[in-house]
Amino acid sequence: MKGDPVIDVVGMSRRYGSGKEAFDAVRNLDLSVQEGELFGLLGTNGAGKTSTLEVIQGLSRASAGTVRVLGRDPVRNRKQIRPSLGIMLQKGGLPQDLTARESLAMWAGTCSNPLPVDEVLERVDMRDRGDTRVKFLSGGEARRLDLACAIVGRPLVLFLDEPTTGLDPESRRNTWQLIADLKASGVTIMLTTHYLDEAESLCDQLAIMHRGSVVRSGTVADVVADHPAQIKLHRPGLPLPALAGAEVRVENDLVLITTRTVQETLTELLLWAQHNDVLLTGLDARAASLETVFLSIADQFDHHATLEGASA
Amino acid sequence: MNRIATLSRSEFTLLGRNRLLLFNAIVLPLIFPVGMLYLSRDGGLSDKSVSAGLEVFALFLLVFVVFYNLLSVYATRRDELVLKRLRTGECSDAEILAGPAVPSWVLTALLTVVIGIAVMVLGGSAPVNPVLVLVAVIGGAALFTALALITSAVTRNAEAAQITCMPILILATAGMSSIRNVVPDNIARILDFTPLAAVVDLLNLGWLGRTTGELADLGDAPGAAAGFVDTFGSAGQPLLVMLAWIVGSVLIANVHFRWEPRS
Numbered sequence: 118m119k120g121d122p123v124i125d126v127v128g129m130s131r132r133y134g135s136g137k138e139a140f141d142a143v144r145n146l147d148l149s150v151q152e153g154e155l156f157g158l159l160g161t162n163g164a165g166k167t168s169t170l171e172v173i174q175g176l177s178r179a180s181a182g183t184v185r186v187l188g189r190d191p192v193r194n195r196k197q198i199r200p201s202l203g204i205m206l207q208k209g210g211l212p213q214d215l216t217a218r219e220s221l222a223m224w225a226g227t228c229s230n231p232l233p234v235d236e237v238l239e240r241v242d243m244r245d246r247g248d249t250r251v252k253f254l255s256g257g258e259a260r261r262l263d264l265a266c267a268i269v270g271r272p273l274v275l276f277l278d279e280p281t282t283g284l285d286p287e288s289r290r291n292t293w294q295l296i297a298d299l300k301a302s303g304v305t306i307m308l309t310t311h312y313l314d315e316a317e318s319l320c321d322q323l324a325i326m327h328r329g330s331v332v333r334s335g336t337v338a339d340v341v342a343d344h345p346a347q348i349k350l351h352r353p354g355l356p357l358p359a360l361a362g363a364e365v366r367v368e369n370d371l372v373l374i375t376t377r378t379v380q381e382t383l384t385e386l387l388l389w390a391q392h393n394d395v396l397l398t399g400l401d402a403r404a405a406s407l408e409t410v411f412l413s414i415a416d417q418f419d420h421h422a423t424l425e426g427a428s429a
Numbered sequence: 430m431n432r433i434a435t436l437s438r439s440e441f442t443l444l445g446r447n448r449l450l451l452f453n454a455i456v457l458p459l460i461f462p463v464g465m466l467y468l469s470r471d472g473g474l475s476d477k478s479v480s481a482g483l484e485v486f487a488l489f490l491l492v493f494v495v496f497y498n499l500l501s502v503y504a505t506r507r508d509e510l511v512l513k514r515l516r517t518g519e520c521s522d523a524e525i526l527a528g529p530a531v532p533s534w535v536l537t538a539l540l541t542v543v544i545g546i547a548v549m550v551l552g553g554s555a556p557v558n559p560v561l562v563l564v565a566v567i568g569g570a571a572l573f574t575a576l577a578l579i580t581s582a583v584t585r586n587a588e589a590a591q592i593t594c595m596p597i598l599i600l601a602t603a604g605m606s607s608i609r610n611v612v613p614d615n616i617a618r619i620l621d622f623t624p625l626a627a628v629v630d631l632l633n634l635g636w637l638g639r640t641t642g643e644l645a646d647l648g649d650a651p652g653a654a655a656g657f658v659d660t661f662g663s664a665g666q667p668l669l670v671m672l673a674w675i676v677g678s679v680l681i682a683n684v685h686f687r688w689e690p691r692s
Contacts, residue, residue, distance in 0.1 A: 176517065199519045210514025212506065214446050215439060226435025227518050266514075 121188060122149035123274055123305045124156075124173060129182035131168045142168035144329040145182070150322070155296070155306045157316040159407075160326035161415055166309045167207065169326070170276055173307070174204055186274065200229045203272030205263050207279055211251045217262050218247035221269060228270035241265045242291055256283035264292065268299065275299060277308040281315060293319060313407040325414055332414055337407060344405035344413065346379035348386070351399040358389050371399075379404065432520050436528025440502065444532050450501070454494045454533070458540055459547075462486035466551050473552035476637045476654075480644050482553075483632050484605060486544050487565075488625060491573040492601050494540065495533050497594055499577035502529045504584040512688045530574050537570045554637065558660045561635030568671045569628040573601075575678030576624065582685045601625040606633075610645045621666070624674050630667035634660045 131143040143165040150156040160166050171177045172184055175191030175198070184191055189198050211220040218234060225231035238244045241261040246254065254262065260283055267275060280296070281289045296319060300306055310316055316323055317337055324334040333340050345364075352370050363376035376382040383402055390397050403409075444450055462482040469478040506512050506529060515525045545562075549555060556562050576597050584593040602608070604626030609617040620626055626641075633641050638654030640663050655663070 174517065202517075204517040206510070206514060206517065208510060210510035212439060212443055212511055213509055214443050219439065219442060223435055223439040224514075224518070226438075227432045227515065227520050229519060270518075 120152060122185075123152050123154075123187060124148070124150040124307065125183075125185040126169075126173065127183050129169075129172060129184055130180045131165070131172055131177065132180040141180075141329055143172070146326075146329075146331060148324055148331065148334070150305060150307060152305055153300065153303050154321045155300050155308065155319055157320035157323035158307065158309045158326065159313070159316055159323060159411065160309075163328075164326040165329040166326055167278060170278060170307070170309065174202065174276055175199075200270065201273040203267040203270055203275040205267035205275075205277045205280055207282075209251075209259060209263065211262065211266070213252035214250060216248050216250055217243055217254060217258075220251055221262065221265050224266045225269045230271055231269050232271060234269070237265045237269045240268070240295060242288070257285055257288050260284055261288065261292070264295070273304060275304050275306045277306065279309055279311065281310065281312060289315075313411055317407045325411060327414055333410065340410055341405045341407060344410050345375040345377045346402065346404045347409065348374040348376065348379070348383060349399065349401040350374075350397050353390070353395045353397060355393055355395055358385070360385055432524050433528045433531065436515075436520070436524070437531030440529045441532050444498075450498060454498055454536055455540070457493050458486060458489035459543060461489060462544060463547050466547060466553070470551055474548065474554075476554070476639065477644060477647060479548055479553040480606070480633050480637060480639075480641075482548065483544070483636060484607075484629050486540075487569065487628050487632060488601060488605065490537060490540060491569050491625065491628065492598060494536050495570050495573040496577050496580075496597060496601075497590065498533050499530055499574055500580050500584060500594055501587040501590045503577060503581035504590055505587050507581070507687065508586045508690055510689070516688055526578065533574070534570055537566060541566050548636075556636045557638035557654060558635045558657050561631050561660055561664055563635075564664075564668070565628050565631035565635055568631070568668075568675070569624075572624050572628070572671060572675050572678070573597075575675055575682060578682035578686055579678055582682070582687055585690070604629065606641045606645065609641070622670050624671075627667040627670040627674070631664060631671070634664050634667075 126146060126148045129143060129146045130141055133140050133142055146165075146169060148156075158166050158169065168177075172179045173186060173191060175186070175195050178192050187198050187201060191198060211224075215223065218238060221238065222234045225234055225237075235244065235247070238247050241264050243258065243261050243265060246258055249258075251259070251262070260280065264277070264280055267277065277296070281292050284292060293315070296306065296308070308316075308319065320337065322334070322336060323340065324331045325340070326332070333343075350372050352367060352372050357365060357372065360374065360376070360382050362378050363374050363382045366373045366375075374382065374386075379402060386397070389395075444454065462485045465485060466474060466478065466482040469475075469481070503512075503526075512525060516522070520528075545556075580593055580597055584590050600623055602625070603620050604623035606629055609620045609626065612620065621630070630641050633639055633644055634655075637644065638656065638660050639647070
C-alpha cells in the first residue's frame with residue numbers, strides 16, 4: 118500500500134520569456150516520488166533538470182500544470198512546507214569571509230529546528246575545516262559544506278542538485294554513505310547527477326529528461342531492461358553469419374551487434390568462429406547499463422531533432 | 430526575529446573583518462562634524478554651528494554608514510549567491526533584506542548618541558524636540574536603506590558600487606543647506622524635496638527649533654526659537670517628503686530588486 122506521493126507533478130511546464138522569445142525549459146512533465154524514496158533526475162545539460170527542481174522547490178512558478186509537495190502548493194504554501202525541505206543548490210551561496218562553522222551556524226539559525234552545528238560538520242567530514250574561511254575551501258569541501266546546510270534543518274524532503282560534483286573518490290563514497298543513511302532514516306530524496314554510476318547505485322526510481330521532457334522512467338532495472346545488450350568485435354576476415362534477433366552494423370574496422378538475447382547471439386557467434394576457425398579479436402559483450410541507455414537516448418533524440426530540423 | 434538576529438550577527442562578523450568598511454562606518458561620520466564643532470567653539474556653540482555640524486554628520490552617516498555600506502553588502506551577498514540561497518530557506522524576503530541592514534542601523538543609533546553628547550559637551554543646546562530628532566534619524570536610515578536597495582539592482586558587485594553610488598551621492602549632497610542657501614530661490618525650493626534636505630530640515634527643527642531657512646537668515650539678535658509643540662507645525666512638509674521617498678523607493682525596489690546575479 119502506497120500513501121500519497123511526497124512529490125507529485127502533473128502536466129507541468131516552465132516557460133521563460135514571452136511571445137516569439139518564449140522558450141519552454143520543461144514541457145508537460147509528470148513525475149511522482151513516494152515517501153522515503155530516492156529519486157534520480159538525469160539528463161544532458163540544458164535538459165530542464167534545474168528548472169524542474171526550481172518549480173518543485175517553489176523557487177519559481179510553473180507556467181502550466183500542478184505541483185504538490187507534501188500535499189501542498191510549493192509556492193502558495195511556502196511558509197508551511199519550507200521547514201520540511203532541505204535544498205542543496207548547484208553552487209555555493211555562503212558569505213566568503215565567514216568560516217565554514219560560522220556560515221553553517223548562520224544557516225542553522227534560519228531553520229526552525231536545526232541539528233547541532235558541530236555534529237553536522239562531523240557528518241560531512243568537515244570538522245577539522247570548521248575554522249577555515251569559505252573562500253579558502255576547496256571545491257569538494259565547499260560542496261560538503263553545502264550538503265551540511267541542506268541537512269542541518271532536519272528535512273523530510275531533501276533536494277540534492279549535483280551533490281558530488283568536484284569531489285574526490287573518497288569524499289564521493291562518504292557522501293554516498295551519508296545519502297544512504299539519510300534515506301534509511303526515512304528522508305525522501307530527489308537528486309540530480311551527471312554521474313550515472315552514482316544514479317545506478319543510489320536511486321530507487323529515476324527519470325531521464327531530454328529537452329524538457331521525461332523520455333524514460335522507472336527503476337534502474339526497468340530503464341535498462343528495454344535496452345538491448347551490445348557486442349563489439351574487430352571485423353573478422355569472413356563475413357558474419359545471420360544472427361537471429363540481432364542487428365549487425367559495421368563501422369570501419371568494428372562490428373557492432375545489438376541484441377536482446379545476448380546469450381544466444383554470443384553462442385551462435387562463438388560456434389560460428391570455432392567452425393570456421395576464425396579468431397575473434399577485441400571481443401566485448403555487455404548488458405545495457407544506465408550509461409548505454411543514456412547515450413543512446415541523447416543520440417536517438419538528437420538524431421530525430423536534426424531530421425525534423427532538416428525537413429522543416 | 431531570531432532569523433534576523435542570526436543574519437545580522439553574521440553581518441557584524443563580516444563588518445569586523447573588513448577594515449576599510451569599518452573605518453568608513455565609524456571614524457568617517459564622526460571626524461568631520463566633531464572637528465567642525467570643536468573649531469567653531471566661541472565660548473559655546475551658536476545654533477548655526479550646531480546646525481552645520483549636525484548636517485555634515487547626517488550626510489556622512491546616511492551616505493556612508495547606511496547607503497554605501499548597504500549597497501556593497503546587498504551587491505556582495507547577491508554576487509556570492511547568498512541571497513539566492515537564503516530564499517531557498519525559511520526566511521521571508523523582508524528578513525533576508527533586514528538582517529544585513531541591522532549593523533548599519535545599530536551604528537546609526539550609537540553614532541547619533543555620540544554626536545549628541547559631543548554637541549552638548551562642546552556647549553551647544555539640548556534638543557528642543559527629541560521626537561523630531563529621532564524621526565529624522567530613523568526615517569533617514571530607512572530612506573537611505575531603501576535607496577541602497579534600488580541602487581543595488583544595477584550594481585554587480587562591491588567594486589561596481591563605487592560608480593553606481595554616484596547619483597544618490599549627488600542627490601544627497603544637493604539637499605545640504607549650504608547649497609540650498611546659495612542657489613536661486615526657485616531651485617532651492619525644488620532641492621527641499623531631496624532626501625537629505627528632508628532629514629536636515631527635521632534635524633534643525635528638532636534640535637534647534639528653527640527651520641533651515643530661518644537659520645540661514647539668523648542675525649546677531651535672533652528671535653526666539655519655536656518650542657516643543659510649535660516645531661511639529663513646520664515639520665509637515667519634510668515629513669511628507671521623507672515618507673514619499675521611502676514609499677516610492679520601496680515600491681520600486683519591490684519590482685526591480687534582483688535576488689540572483691545576471692547570468
